[in-house]
Amino acid sequence: MTSTAWSHVGHHDSGGPRTPQLRLLHDAAPVDVEAAADAVRDLLRALGQDVGSEHLADTPRRVAAAYAELLTSGPFNLTTFPNDDRYDELVLVREVPFRSLCEHHLLPFHGVAHVGYLPGERIVGLSKLARVVEHYSRGLQVQERLTQQIAGCLQGNLRARGVAVVLEAEHLCMSLRGVRAAGTRTVTSALLGLLREHPATRAEFFALAGIRH
Template sequence: MTLSTAVPATLPDLDAAAEHARGFLTALGVDCDAPGLQRSPLRMAKAYLEMLSSDPFSMTTFPNDEDYAELVIVRSIPVRSLCEHHLLPFTGVAHVGYLPGERILGLSKFARVVEEFTHRPQTQERLTRQIVDRLDAALDARGVGAVIEAEHSCMTLRGVRAPGATTRTSAFTGALAEPAGRADFLAALAD
């Protein structure tokens, strides 16, 4: 299974993943034969498969028959991804929006696009840019923006161990990349 793409090149092999998880845990000194741990390698394999898989979807857009021209933002979309450097989770929220052009987006597709790119090893910076670029290409909008706020367990549970520290990234295109558009977008998040 290629972990860097949303659609695996081959079907997942949970038995092989569980076997490798057992070897990994054993190499770290975990007794996988102890009560309560016997099925842990399989559970670990299933958990990572879930975190690395997303459902395919169609980008549903509609004609902007009403000529709606104001900012559309969907706030607090859950973000759950894996840091590509440590393969530990980072979690938070994404705020995604756009200035409509000739097409408008089905509202559930905001969360679907976020999910599409979070279900793979990621950096938060790349994730933010991928969401904006995907929506920009699909909508031909006057501008697209995203702000992600997340806590990285690779920073909170290990290394510096700074619980509560969050990272905020943003990306903007078109009119939302201009100072006034960016200010409007960020002000809408402050409400």
């Protein structure tokens, strides 16, 4: 399960006022790549593979490194700014690519995120919306929780009047095994504030995101 530690820090622009920042940190233990490689080697052996083969000689290290990358997210600062111009229309970033690991099968799921918010007192750089998606995607996840975590982070720290997050993803545990429904996408949503309460505002988000509902 992915969890996140938040640390409030301050930043002074040169000669300017303090700009609030939120530092997002994963609180998961660091990956022991060497131990993970040993475990992969044991797994290959248990699966009847010849771990002495030249072709598999470096596979345990590669697999361990790949999982370490998928499970690790570096810290970053979610810097917000005063909404001095009092912009009150929808801000939307569409089709942010993401990838994560299903916590039930350790197989990837990947897709796109549509993230929107109605500014209140503060706004955030558009690239930070994509960074929030990436941050919560790193780790063992289920799509429902991932959707809620992204929305909750933005709502809590932007003091937005509304937040909407929709994830569309293909799960390899569904397309490669089991029913083998290749190409099937799972859609999840988290709507908060006015984007949940006002049908017209909610419809505008879905229309701009290009999502049928």
